[in-house]
Amino acid sequence: MSKMWVIIKREYAQVVKKKSFIVGIILTPLFMVGITVLPAMLASKKADDTQKIAVIDMDNKKVGEKFAESLTRYTLDNGLPAYEVTDIYYIDPNDTAKLTEQRAVLDSLVRAKQLKSYLIINHKAEVNDSIVLVAKSFGFRTNSRFEKRLSDVLSGIRLDKSDVNLEVDSILKLTRRIDLMQQAPGGRERDFLTMYLGGIVFVMIIFMTIIGYGQVLMRSIIEEKNSRIIEVMISSVSPFQLMAGKIIGLGLANLTQVGIWIVIGIGIYNFRGSLDISADVSAILFNPVFLSFFLIYLVIGYIMYSTLFALIGSIVNTDKEAQNFIFPITMSLILPVMVAMYIIQEPDSLITVTLSMIPIFTPTMMILRMNFIGVETFSFANPIILEATIGVAITILSTLLIIWLTSKIFRIGILMYGKRPTLPEIIKWMRYN
Amino acid sequence: MDEYLRLENICKSYETKKAVDDLSLSVPQGCIYGIIGPNGAGKTTTIRMIMNIIVPDSGNIFIKGAGVTKDFRNRVGYLPEERGLYKKMTLEEIIKFLAEIKGFPVRKIVESMDSWLEKMSLLDYKGKKVEELSKGMQQKLQFITTLIHQPELIILDELFSGLDPLNIELIKNILLEEKRRGTTILFSTHVMEQAEKLCDYICMINNGRKVLDGRLAEVKSKFGTNSIQINMEGDAGFIREFSGVKKVTEFPNYIELKLSSDADSRAILKEVADRMTIRRFEIMEPSLYDIFINVAGVKPAELDREGKADV
Numbered sequence: 001m002s003k004m005w006v007i008i009k010r011e012y013a014q015v016v017k018k019k020s021f022i023v024g025i026i027l028t029p030l031f032m033v034g035i036t037v038l039p040a041m042l043a044s045k046k047a048d049d050t051q052k053i054a055v056i057d058m059d060n061k062k063v064g065e066k067f068a069e070s071l072t073r074y075t076l077d078n079g080l081p082a083y084e085v086t087d088i089y090y091i092d093p094n095d096t097a098k099l100t101e102q103r104a105v106l107d108s109l110v111r112a113k114q115l116k117s118y119l120i121i122n123h124k125a126e127v128n129d130s131i132v133l134v135a136k137s138f139g140f141r142t143n144s145r146f147e148k149r150l151s152d153v154l155s156g157i158r159l160d161k162s163d164v165n166l167e168v169d170s171i172l173k174l175t176r177r178i179d180l181m182q183q184a185p186g187g188r189e190r191d192f193l194t195m196y197l198g199g200i201v202f203v204m205i206i207f208m209t210i211i212g213y214g215q216v217l218m219r220s221i222i223e224e225k226n227s228r229i230i231e232v233m234i235s236s237v238s239p240f241q242l243m244a245g246k247i248i249g250l251g252l253a254n255l256t257q258v259g260i261w262i263v264i265g266i267g268i269y270n271f272r273g274s275l276d277i278s279a280d281v282s283a284i285l286f287n288p289v290f291l292s293f294f295l296i297y298l299v300i301g302y303i304m305y306s307t308l309f310a311l312i313g314s315i316v317n318t319d320k321e322a323q324n325f326i327f328p329i330t331m332s333l334i335l336p337v338m339v340a341m342y343i344i345q346e347p348d349s350l351i352t353v354t355l356s357m358i359p360i361f362t363p364t365m366m367i368l369r370m371n372f373i374g375v376e377t378f379s380f381a382n383p384i385i386l387e388a389t390i391g392v393a394i395t396i397l398s399t400l401l402i403i404w405l406t407s408k409i410f411r412i413g414i415l416m417y418g419k420r421p422t423l424p425e426i427i428k429w430m431r432y433n
Numbered sequence: 434m435d436e437y438l439r440l441e442n443i444c445k446s447y448e449t450k451k452a453v454d455d456l457s458l459s460v461p462q463g464c465i466y467g468i469i470g471p472n473g474a475g476k477t478t479t480i481r482m483i484m485n486i487i488v489p490d491s492g493n494i495f496i497k498g499a500g501v502t503k504d505f506r507n508r509v510g511y512l513p514e515e516r517g518l519y520k521k522m523t524l525e526e527i528i529k530f531l532a533e534i535k536g537f538p539v540r541k542i543v544e545s546m547d548s549w550l551e552k553m554s555l556l557d558y559k560g561k562k563v564e565e566l567s568k569g570m571q572q573k574l575q576f577i578t579t580l581i582h583q584p585e586l587i588i589l590d591e592l593f594s595g596l597d598p599l600n601i602e603l604i605k606n607i608l609l610e611e612k613r614r615g616t617t618i619l620f621s622t623h624v625m626e627q628a629e630k631l632c633d634y635i636c637m638i639n640n641g642r643k644v645l646d647g648r649l650a651e652v653k654s655k656f657g658t659n660s661i662q663i664n665m666e667g668d669a670g671f672i673r674e675f676s677g678v679k680k681v682t683e684f685p686n687y688i689e690l691k692l693s694s695d696a697d698s699r700a701i702l703k704e705v706a707d708r709m710t711i712r713r714f715e716i717m718e719p720s721l722y723d724i725f726i727n728v729a730g731v732k733p734a735e736l737d738r739e740g741k742a743d744v
Contacts (some may be wrong), residue, residue: 006533014521227517232578235484235511236534415486 005424006246011249015216016256025260028208034198037206050080051116051142054106056099063121063153064088069216070149086115093123103134110136119146126157196344199371200337202294203364205258206334210302213254214309214329217246218322221313221414230414247306254302262291289375292387294367300392301363304399305329311406314413336364347372353387358397362391405430436498437462437586437617438483443492445478452478453489454641460619460634465612467632468621469721475641476621477514478592483619484511496586507536508587510584512593514621516575520564524555527563528578539581549577552607572596578612587611589620593627605631625721635721639729649673656724661690661698663705664713668728671708687713 015021053071055064063151068085076082091098109115117135125131131150133143159171224230312325335355336343343352347369356365366388373384380386412429413421421429437458445453453475460466468476481487481650483494494501518527525546532542550556558566566574572595580587587608593601608618608631622628628635629649636646640664645652663669664687672688673681677696682689692698702714719727 003534003536006530010530223520224517227520228513228515229517229519231481231486231513231515231573232511232517232531234486235513237511238529268566424653 004241004248007237007242007245008249008252011220011246012252014127014220015213015250015253021253023258025257028257029210029261029264050076050082050084050115053085054109054115054118055085056091056102056106056118056120057088058091058093058099058123059121059125059159060090061126063125063150063157064119066153066156067119067149070153071145074145103355106134110134117317126154126161129154164191170317194373196340197369199344200340202367202371203336205261205338206298206301206364206367207281209254209258209298210305211330213250213302214306215326217250217306218313218326219319220246221310222316222319222322225314225317225414225417230418234411234414239414240407243307243310243410247303247310250306250337251299251302258295258298258426287376289378289385290370293370293375293392296392297363297367297395300395300399304359304363304395304402305333307399307402307406311402311409311413312418314406314410315416315426317417317420321420332360333364336368340368344372356387357391357394359395362395366391435462436460437496438619439478439495439498440483441493441495443479443482443489443494445475445482445487445489451641453482454639456492456638456643458636458646460617460644462617463612463615464633465608465618465620465631466634466636467628468619468636468638469623469625469628469725470621470638470644471623474623474638476623476638477590478641479638480514480588480619480621483588484509504536507582508585510579510582510587512579512587512589512592513574514594516572518563518575518578521562523560523562524550524566524574525559527574528581531578532582535582535584542581546579549581553603568595569597569600571601573600576607576623580607585616587616587618587620589618592622593624601627613653625717625725629721636711637721637725637729639725644725644729652721652724653718656727657721659692659694659719660697660717661692661701662687662713662715662717663690663711665705665709665711667709670707671704672701672705675704677701689717 034039055067057064064085065088068088071083072081072086074082089102091102103120106115106118117133120132120134122128122130122132126282127178133146155175164171237245308329309326312322316322316325339355343365346352352365352369355361370384370388373382375382375385375388378385380389408430409426413426436459440456440458443453443456444451446470456475456479458468458558468479470476478487482489483505496502496505519530522530528546528549529542533539546554547559550559553576554578555566555570558570563571563574579589592604596604600660612618620628620632632649634647635649635652637644647655663672669683669688672678672690677693678690678701680691682691690701692701698716702711703715705711
């Protein structure tokens with residue numbers, strides 16, 4: 001044990017002392033935010049300024065005016081109107097020269113950013129739905145708002161022309177559309193975008209630290225093989241002590257890193273008010289039950305996968321040879337992210353539950369499911385808690401199996417230089433005593 | 434002298450090849466023991482089995498008459514055939530680390546580290562990283578890490594490979610010092626001439642089998658002092674007529690006589706001295722190289738007589 005402790009200390013110090021460790025602590029979250037949260041935040045970001053819009057109306061049924069009036073309901077956070085219709089130009093549908101001229105003027109205003117966009121309401125728009133929005137770029141939110149408002153205006157015109165006896169406004173009220181509010185059982189607000197991103201962040205932490213530290217482990221074993229220090233090492237410690245010492249040492253470095261992130265995360269949680277994350281959502285992400293399961297899965301997942309990386313390191317001679325073996329490992333870790341859109345919709349379906357009970361997927365899959373379903377208290381009444389606990393047991397058992405098999409292969413593999421062993425050879429090693 | 438290490442009927446095969454075949458040997462305590470043989474003779478495999486890095490297919494290994502226990506690892510210093518250290522660690526760190534995994538107290542390492550570094554003229558590099566050292570310096574550093582934890586048994590595989598003559602001299606002296614302290618030293622080499630100067634006991638192996646073993650002096654006398662070199666003035670043609678002289682080879686400055694086993698070298702000296710002036714009269718001992726070729730019947734190309742470092 002004391003010898004293993006010496007190895008643990010060395011492996012830990014070798015990683016933590018490096019500048020890349022500090023850089024990784026800072027850069028990895030930035031990278032994760034960069035590839036997950038940031039694009040979504042940008043896409044859903046509200047404009048800060050009132051958008052100026054012009055309208056070319058070739059129908060003269062007051063579509064432009066009604067549309068402009070309907071837009072007043074949208075305001076920005078600072079109370080200013082979200083949209084302002086600056087001008088409405090009425091052009092005769094047959095006067096194409098005037099239209100071309102007017103468009104040229106408005107085009108240049110759009111290019112000069114004096115106008116955000118302009119609408120062209122064609123002749124008989126209420127019949128042929130022919131309305132064009134001209135802009136340099138289009139936002140999802142603005143698009144859907146314009147569509148809704150224009151539909152209403154055109155419906156109004158159509159109703160006016162028909163023989164319905166009811167007031168137009170009352171019909172519009174009767175047929176109005178709603179936005180569904182989403183709540184979880186217990187009345188908690190569910191903002192799916194934030195939930196999705198939150199879940200992905202935790203999966204990414206597991207994924208990136210396992211891949212990162214797993215590869216460090218694998219490389220250091222390959223280096224020990226190539227520099228032949230491995231012989232000195234195993235003339236002093238048993239191969240198992242060496243393997244376990246390396247896995248634990250790097251694992252502690254990994255935990256140090258994640259620990260620092262969690263501290264930063266809790267810091268952010270305390271300032272959540274200014275970050276526009278709803279309290280219900282952040283309560284799910286930062287609750288003790290969830291975080292405990294996350295840490296448990298991080299640790300078991302790390303041990304399971306890094307043992308596999310140690311196995312690869314012991315049987316190959318170069319990084320290049322190792323790449324073929326790393327691919328399936330990376331795939332099995334990233335699978336939950338790829339199927340996350342399905343899991344978010346069906347977190348309790350048979351296929352999701354089955355996948356999350358396959359040990360190599362369990363750590364990431366369970367975290368994702370727990371995140372979507374929500375865990376507040378540790379109670380087996382909540383099926384996901386029961387499943388997650390069973391998942392922990394299954395993963396621990398299969399990790400022990402993997403460690404047992406790997407230790408049999410490892411002690412022979414590390415002394416095999418040169419030719420990479422074939423599968424039958426590896427199976428033969430497992431039978432040696 | 435007490436026995437320190439004994440190998441009994443050790444066998445080890447790889448796939449189709451027998452690497453070590455029924456090898457038995459006995460290493461007395463406090464001696465320098467050389468395992469000698471050409472490349473691929475099974476020296477490294479034998480040493481790895483002693484180190485418990487690989488397990489013999491059959492046979493037994495005893496330390497001081499008992500089986501090998503786990504803490505044997507702590508009492509042995511091992512220099513593998515292919516040298517290597519952690520390149521990113523400083524000299525100080527790696528010396529401490531490698532001694533610590535032998536269970537040697539850090540305090541004692543710190544005490545002796547500087548004098549070891551001084552001895553190997555590495556003291557100025559104490560805080561430098563291993564990768565900043567030259568190959569030769571790394572060898573010397575690894576030699577320190579093999580010895581600093583005061584092992585009872587030192588095992589050195591291909592001791593002389595990669596060392597220049599100056600460092601060979603340095604390391605020889607350190608090994609002799611260790612021997613005086615009672616440490617048992619086992620080394621392997623394919624460089625016969627170096628082995629001859631250093632060891633008390635030898636074991637010659639070829640193709641995994643023992644060719645001969647024993648005390649160096651006994652081995653040499655067993656293979657007879659059956660040739661004489663004489664430097665003299667004048668024509669020595671008459672020597673051919675002496676009884677017991679089997680063959681005479683004339684060189685520009687001396688002649689070499691091969692004698693039959695019952696020949697009396699003193700009688701020959703007397704006879705020659707009566708007739709002419711002798712500048713040199715030397716009874717030649719057979720070199721290990723000659724003995725090996727004689728006993729094992731190996732082609733000379735496979736052996737390194739001169740002590741050139743192997744690549």
